[in-house]
Amino acid sequence: MAELLIELFSEEIPARMQARAADDLKRLVTEALKAANLSFDAAQAYATPRRLALVIGGLPTQQPDVTEEKKGPKYGAPAQAIQGFMKANGIKSLDKEAELRETDKGPFYFVVRKVAGRATAEVLPETLSKIFAELPWPKSMRWAGDSQRWVRPLHGIVAVFDGKPLKGSLAMGEGRAVVFGNSTQGHRFLAPDAFEVSGFADYKQKLAAAKVILEPAERRRMIAEQAAALAKSAGVTVKDDQGLLDEVTGLVEWPQVLMGRIGETFMDLPGEVLSTSMRSHQKYFSTERAEGGLADRFLFVANMEAPEGSARAKTIVAGNERVLRARLADARFFWDQDREKPLSARVPALKDIVFHAKLGTVADKVSRLETLAAEISKYVPGADRDEARSAARLAKADLTTGMVGEFPELQGIMGRYYALNDGEAPAVADAIAQHYQPLGPNDACPSAPVSVCVALADKIDTLAGFWMIDEKPTGSKDPYALRRAALGVIRLIVENKLRLPLTKVFAAAQSEYTGLSAPDISGSLLDFFGERLKVVLRDQGVRHDLITAVMATGAEDDLLRLLARVEALRSFLETDDGSNLLVAYRRAANIVRIEEKKDKRAYDGGVAAAALQQPEEKTLFSHLGDASKGAQIALSSEDFTAAMAAIAQLRQPVDAFFDHVTVNAEASELRENRLQLLSAIGATLAEVADFSKIEG
Known part of the structure; x- marks a missing residue:
């Protein structure tokens, strides 16, 4: 048994594409091996910023011999049919080269041949060339005069089978090809020289010596451990951000975590502004103080050998601090400029932002939200009707601010800060920040009464509008995240134990779309909620058929009462x-x-x-x-x-x-x-x- 080693060496592959590309490479190659009747023991794929690698063990050196059988014409068939069959199969005599076999439909001629298996080293090159050319990417590019598309310029292909390089290549166009070989390179700066490999163990060992950690999980562990140790030494903790950790793992081949300091003049900015600016622009990790709140230290990952305290490390840290100061100076400008105008004065500008071509502007949506939030407040214990209306009116106003324009992920959050700056009630400000929630199953669900009112109004208004224009989710397609909106409504109702008559609320939401004419959407929308509820309860072990049985009575639009009936049943x-x-x-x-x-x-x-x-x-x-x-x-x-x-x-x-x-x-x-x-x-x-x- 032999081993196949593949490496596709290129310019930096975007971090978000690496894991999927490695999985696709593994899937396509293993499927092709099975189709070629080549068995194997195990396959493992790897990715770094500059390479995709795949190792497959337990491959035979030759395909097994196979027997091919082709059915021909029936005995006594016209001469033309028999001659065509003989010509297609290279037969000169039916009696000598074919056998007559009895079937359910009578006697038929069969041609049986034994086909000798080819050497695996002969089968692989053409198979791999086709796979490399067809490897799917979310985005790809052409460069120079090449016609072959790839995610980034491809520099080399390692294809080693049983210790020897395969004879093959990937045609790039204009007479150029990337030839298969057994030579690759290490870290771009620390070990750029080429070296030859004979197999996976040799490949992995030499990569490590050339300052490349092949396994993403190992790089991720190193980053997490180094960051935690540095943070501890400074008396702070690393702010949990698994998504950022995954991303920076795909940006470096030789991770070195370093720590910098945020300038004191910026520490009065909202913590979300600091952390978002560092994360979005620089891929920096924020740190937190033991007593809570953001600390004045940040962590970043260098793709470089730079021990903490060394001259190189100090230079790198100083450069990153300088870049961060410029970024935070921009954030400071937006923060100061945005507060010069109250949120209420920004509401009219929402008419310039289109919510949906058929559903009007964001200003139109806000107008609907005011009425709907006030209506919902009747069913939310402790909710103040006027505060719900005020929060709904201001909920989208921060979309016109410079800060949200720069950092869209801060919408709602910045609205809260600006509302408090304007002297709005804390309940109103909190509702502005929380009205998008919950965004998913792991997101926090609002519990403050005014926040619940506005969050429900925002999601139900969206659902009603898209139902009225018949833009419902179909199959796996849900471009407007309507399933997520419905699940958010369900969580808001169930977790806050609200007795909300959905049919009445849906009708109220529909009535606010004065410019649209559509049949009553309540029944269809309630059915949609029933299907979403089944998904939620299935994860909790509740049988979906019991939900269907209770809902089929046609008189249940109160989710809490529905759940109680399901439990009783x-x-x-x-x-x-x-x-x-x-x-x-x-x-x-x-x-x-x-x-x-x-x-x-x-x-x-x-x-x-x-x-x-x-x-x-x-x-x-x-x-x-x-x-x-x-x-x-x-x-x-x-x-x-x-x-x-x-x-x-x-x-x-x-x-x-x-x-x-x-x-x-x-x-x-x-x-x-x-x-x-x-x-x-x-x-x-x-x-x-x-x-x-x-x-x-």
């Missing part, structure tokens, strides 16, 4: 009464369905009490009435456990009915009345849930 079905009643319901429903199909009519009318004959059917009828009445009373008081208990009383009467009563009686009137009685079982159970939707 789940508990009921786990009891003997519940599981047996479900079985009995299905038996009754199947009988009714079969007879309705046979009779071509529906048995959904009333039961004639006077026509009931046997004690068991009379008892069942009486219990159906009691169960229906009991369930309705319990539901009206939202005692869902009691509602389940009411229908649980049906179990014994239903069992007794099936044990002693013949449904398909000879007398047609008696038969019809008993079918009506069976149908009434489902109608009674439907008071609490549609049992036909329950699986299992």
Whole structure:
């Protein structure tokens, strides 16, 4: 068995593309090997800023021999068909070079050949060349006179099989090609000389000696450990930022973490401004003080050997501090300039920002939010209607500020600072900062009453608008993040235990779009929420079919009440009464369905009490009435456990009915009345849930 080593050596690959490219390279090569009938033991891909590498172990040195079989014409077929088959397969005599074999459709000619496997070293070059040319990238480029596209200029290809370089190349166009070889380079500055490799172990060892850490996980660990140690030495901690850690891991091949200091004159800027400026522009890590708040130290990763305290390190740190001062001076300018005008004075400028071509401007959205937030405040305990309206009016105003123009990720956050500077109530300022939340399952969910009102209004207004113009999510496509908006609404309601009548709120949101004409969206939007709720509860182990069964009653738009009903139904079905009643319901429903199909009519009318004959059917009828009445009373008081208990009383009467009563009686009137009685079982159970939707 042999080993295949591949390295694609290029100019710096964007950090965000490296992991996906390494996975794609591994996938394409392993799929091609399987297609070529070449087995292997293991495959592992790696990425650094300047290289993609792949090692595959346990490859055979030759393909196995295979037998090819081709079916020809039927015995006695026209001469033209036989001649065509012989010519296509290079046969001169059917009798000698083909065999006649009996099949289900009669005797047919078959040609069977043994094909000797090729040497793996002969198969690989053409296979790899095609894969390298077709490697997918989110963005690619051409350079010089080349016609071949790649993410960045490609300088070399290592392709070593069984210790020897493969004979192949990747055509780049204009007569130029990158030839396969066994030579690569180390760190761009610390070890730029070329060296040859004979296999993966040799490759990895020589790369390390040439100041390149091949494994991303190892580089990531080194950065995290160095940063933590430096921060500890300065009495601070590294602000957690896993995304930035992943990004800088893809920017360096030989990580060296260094620490710099933020100028004292900038420390009065909001912490979010400091950390965002450092992160977005410079890829610096922020640090925090033990008592909380941003510290005046920052950490950065140099792609250079520069021990802490060395002359080189001091030079690098000084250069980064100088660059940061310029960045923060820009931030200081925006901070000072933005506060010269109150947020309220910025609201009219929102008319110049388009929210959506069919849904108007951001100013239009803000106008709708004011009314909708005030309406929602009626259902949020502790919410002040006027504060909700004020927060909604100012929520988007910071979009016109210089700071948010420079750092879009600070929208809402800067609005809070500017609102406090203007003397707005803290609840209003906090609502401005939090109204975009939650942005995902791991994001914080607002709990302050005014914040909840505005956050709900923002998301529900967006959902209503896009539903009205029929721009709903389809399949995996959701360009306006409407699924995320719905999940945000669900979290806001559930985590804050709000009794929010969604149908009424959806109607209020739709009425605010005065320039649009559309059918009522409440039903469709509620169905959409039901599907999103299933996703949320599935992750919590709740059965989706129970949600469907409760929602199918058509009278539930209060998510808290819906969840309580689902929980009561789940508990009921786990009891003997519940599981047996479900079985009995299905038996009754199947009988009714079969007879309705046979009779071509529906048995959904009333039961004639006077026509009931046997004690068991009379008892069942009486219990159906009691169960229906009991369930309705319990539901009206939202005692869902009691509602389940009411229908649980049906179990014994239903069992007794099936044990002693013949449904398909000879007398047609008696038969019809008993079918009506069976149908009434489902109608009674439907008071609490549609049992036909329950699986299992």
